[in-house]
Amino acid sequence: MSLDTDARTIGTANSMPSLDWIEDSILERSRRLREAKDVYASSRRSNGQITFSWLISQARKLVVASQSWFVVSIVGAGIGINAAIISIITEWLSDMKMGYCSDGWWLNQQFCCWELDGDEDSGCDSWHLWSTVSVARWFIYVLFAAIFSFLASHLVRSLAKYAAGSGISEIKCILSGFVMQGFLGFWTFLIKSLTLPLVIASGLSVGKEGPSVHVACSIGNLVAGRFSRFSRSQSKMRDILAAASAAGVAVAFGSPIGGPSFNIKTMWRSFLCALVATVTLSAMNPFRTGKLVLFQVTYDRDWHFFEIMFFVILGIFGGLYGAFVIKFNMQVASFRRKHLGKHGVAEAVTLATITAMIGYFNRFLRIDMTESMSILFRECEDGGDFEHLCQTSVQWRMVNSLLLATFVRMLLVIVSYGCKVPAGIFVPSMAIGATFGRMLGILVKALYRAYPTSGIFSVCQPDVPCITPGTYAFLGAAAALSGVMRITLTVVVIMFELTGALTYILPTMIVLLVTKAVGDVLGVRGIAEEAIRFNGYPFLEKDDHVYDAPVSRVMRRDIYTLRAKGMTLMDVENYVDAAKVKGFPIVVDDETRTLAGYIGSHALRRAIDQAKQIHDLPPDTLCTFSPDPSERPEARWSAISIEEDMESNVLYSVSSPGILKLWPWVNQMPLTVSSKVPLEVVMQLFKRMGPRVILVEDLGVLVGLTTVKDVLHLEPHGQFNSPIVAWSNRGALDGALEELWTWLADVRSSINSLYGRISRRWRWR
Template sequence: MAALSAYIVSRFAPAASGSGIPEVKTILNGFVLPDVATFRTLFIKVPGLILAVASGLSLGHEGPMVHLTVCWAELLSRRFPQFRNEGKRRQLYSAAVAAGVSSAFGSPIGGVLFSLEEVSSYFPSRTLLMSFVASVVATLALSISNLTGTGRLTLFTVSYTAKLHPSDYVMFALLGVAGGLVGALFNALNIRWNAFRMKPSFKKRVGPVQEVVLLALFTLISSWPLPMTRQMSAHTIHALFDPCSSDPGDTVRSRRQEEFGLCDWQGNSTVWGNGLITSLGASAALRFCQTTFTIGTACPAGLFVPSLFIGACLGRCLALALKGLHSGHILFPHTIDPGVYSMVGAAAVLGGVSRMTISLVVIMLELTGGLDYVVPFMLSVLIAKAVGDSLNEGIYDLQIVLKGYPFLHEELDVTFTERCCDIMETGLTKIDMNVCPRLQDLRVMLLAFTFRGFPIVAGDSFVGYIRRSALELCLRNLEVAKVESEVVSLEELKPFIDSMVMRMAPETPLSHVHQVFKQLGCQHIFVVGSDGTGSGQDVLRGILTKKSFIKFLQDGQVGHMLDRAGTPTRQLSERFSVLDAAANAAGDSRPDDLVGHTASEDDAASRSTGQRRGSGVV
């Protein structure tokens, strides 16, 4: 099954591999990645995901579910004219992300927060409403279908009555530290391995299907000796989360916990007698290794469930050790419940890997029903993120950079000394209405240039911007009433011109440009102002696209990264050292040019044929 999954994905839809969240995050940041949200990708990823999960590989289905819902959103946007606008389409994508998380976890509120916090870079109030509606509908469909077979939305619903002691919060903080360290280590090792996987020499020796076959054999052989890795992760996670039950009538819970030796026949947590701590530690370490090699293969794969499993094992290990060493001690006078520690540990490791905060806490609350433990969840996740961020970036941001996708990372602490005029593209190909262009001239222009659109000027004054598709439609309408030699007037073009484009003065600081690109969802900025010849204040001086801006940032030609002491430096922060190491391990196999293009290039981007003020070229 694993081999078949890898084959159909690598052969028919390579974009269907992985979780798809880095790609979706890049798209919602304003860029277009070909083949990511197409019918072919959807058609291949569904059976590929089913086969991959059923094969027993160390992966989850939650991340790919987000990708699948975005593919559905793309198909729906083609059926409804109101979503053909790029901005409206991205709002629909954000709602689809919320629906995907809701259907994967049974977490409607967590789905909305995940879309807001982790994926979307532009989230207006209308998008919030759309995401909430989509999340509710997805959760309602999940509830009606009763996929868990229990009548509940989630697989991990638990019930606890134990009260926490102040000493528990110290241990929860320790779990947060451990989760951050484990998450940072996983991110570093996984990125290094994926970089090595990208080397041409590796690809020649081991194909994607062969790699998955070898990985499946390794997973099968290594998982069999340990009961907790032998079973499906979701089943084991539920057993780790559950409290020990002494109720003779609770046969399902008792059978599940006795299967792994978590509780004795009296409903007490097993401590030392059967080597449970060793088994838990070995299971966590083994799943860590398996997941490190699995994430990044040709199969559709998510990392939520493996991360939860690793954290649950570590949390229960700590609880059992404390129970065996200090039960009844003055610092731990109460009864320690290992299930609570398992839930907190699971949240900590997932937070250390993904660096989610609010959305993760809400997802864990809805996933487990443990509303009484909101503070432990918050404490462990917050500390895990802080520890992880001090070492490297979250897994999705690292994957985005490793794959060469263009992305504006909000977390980077950047100071700018440059202005728009220092990096703007000049020498633009534009349509000047004062020269009285003929119908034939515009047709020749479309044939000569492949740009997605053109700036419109009237002499020195900037009028607006016309998309290539809009210009073609305008010319088709005019050819009925005009001959090729007739002049096309500005009044005839006005219905097709976008005059509400983003404009900035040449002296605008690049810090403002960064905010516009990141927060307003803007894809390109026209630099308009005086050229010093007395021509007026609306002269088109140049254009600045998000893609070129990111390229300048990555090349270190603009902006200064602040180091930990607050001193400006041209080098990337230490948190990105794992990327440098990954690039070295891969022989710098990342593409020189950014993959994908901005939505503005779809809508219309102009090309620079002149020189820029400042160093470097994009």
């Protein structure tokens, strides 16, 4: 599925193959049983004595047990190295727009002036601006932004279309059991790693944190795919991908604890992967500060209870910001799909150029977003007076500049997030929250200076700073991030690790709880969940929905079935080739449709192909999918391993002339429900057990089947599943964009017509 296609709807999700976690767990269990059987046989042969073969088997068992930890360590180291390289290149490209280092063109401004303390712009002879003329500097700044965005978008369109976007939505679907071929491939990893610094340096209002998770999962997939233990087991591969995604979050924010998801099964592996990644990043020290992120700060000043009312304002802003951005960004995405699907490069260059032209004249839009946050988070007494940010004489001019930066960047995020380049929304949202929070902090500080003896400020000591605007920026960043992503606990942990200030845990929790409450009142989903719905990905959310409908409302009644006995090999092959489905229910006969089992089409084809290679099977060979009463289907099924024991099972199956026994590959106990079961129960089965398909039967008679995609077809029409800020509702921005597009089309048509008339007159002369 290309990111340039216009058909990413619920219907296109039907082409996405899914994993059957139950089948995968059965295969994994059979492998463990066979390995245990081999160890037991080896110990029996040794008659209680320690033999060389027994030692080899024990050593092999130890290697297998430690392989997962070894793999996640390699993945973590790779993620850390990749993150450090991306950070170094990004900062170098960002500084290149302003000037160059005479000591070495490959050095950014910080490394070029690393011997100087304080402001690098003063007294650093090695760093040269491109020009002393303001207009020339502005033009070069815009030119570099256009070049960087063109290179990034062109590489993405030409070599790896999956490298566009954030990747968070797709990663969530992959971890839930759906397969997207090429999304975690080598070219996607390479192009996204190369273009991500270009995109950030171009000045587009997008971040690298979401794409960093995608790149981290690609590294995990590439490394784990080299080991057969993970390449043959989808559940184990998903554990590695989950650990890699946690490490991607950890290196993006410098938060080894905030990265891992708190899933009991994968928590420790995720923590190890995140820890190795952050240690590697710290060892490479990309910012030359000894810190894991550029905006890491430390607060040693306490807060006051009267500030809670202002913290509530930050929380309300975060909730409103998330609702506003999600609603209008989905409308822009709808417009982009309709009109700009084939103009990804032109769109990215245009947005980068406009952003650079506007942002150059605002001090907080001109510099990199992470550098901007590092300035806004600082205390004024700790070298935080950037361009007189802490001076009382210019506080109102700073308030105006911060307010303008807040709303301009908000509009730029709405139109930029989702364009055909690697683009995240974590850091842009935090930067917006930081500018708004710092503005509010300056206003509160000005209020304190105007009325120092007021009742609410009575707890403040005269000679000790009472209000710290940097903490308001920090809390505003947390509120905006939580508002747009709809996450709370992870943000608390991440922000705590960024500051190391235990005293600000309670204010952070207050702000995030208010943000969540505002989002809940407005019915807002996270932007990743809205992108999943917008793109039509088959993903069941964790929220409980009430449909007041049985499973019979969405189940498929016209299904392909195989008879347990009586079908020839030619009939089976023709039927399977014509059906084009993922599996077949087995019925005793076509009239009664008594359910006898279920077989996957992949397993069936492999079994038939392997049988043909071993035996000369005529087309009229009878196929049986049901065992005789004397045979033990449960024992054979528990010991089967399609991937490793195919040949021996085929030899066992062909035990009598003219009969091919395929029942060892049949699931004799498929997951079934009654047609009267509520749809909510079926959804819980899909979420918790992860089957590919659930069969529907009444008193043993097969009446239909359902999949996750069938349930999703009904989801938009659910009675309690219609959020207030639905992207499908046409809004003012969508209408304005349509009018602008129509006007541009008319202008282009007029220019073409005028050019045609001038050309004809010139030829007549």
